[in-house]
Amino acid sequence: MCFLGCDEDEIEVGRQQAPGLCPYCGGKVQAVDVGSQWRFCFLPICFRFKRKYFCSLCSRRLILYDS
Numbered sequence: 174m175c176f177l178g179c180d181e182d183e184i185e186v187g188r189q190q191a192p193g194l195c196p197y198c199g200g201k202v203q204a205v206d207v208g209s210q211w212r213f214c215f216l217p218i219c220f221r222f223k224r225k226y227f228c229s230l231c232s233r234r235l236i237l238y239d240s
Contacts, residue, residue: 198230200228
């Protein structure tokens, strides 16, 4: 949500194959490293990295559950 000049930019930093298969279609899983930067009135406030998982066949976003 953009309020009073707040903005978030996301940039893909890297992509690699992750272990496991997609539970929906059986395709390979890819781990994508994303860097996000929050800005307030064009001044950078916060910069952090996230890792997101996607299926390479059906392009669904997958959520990793730890047991």
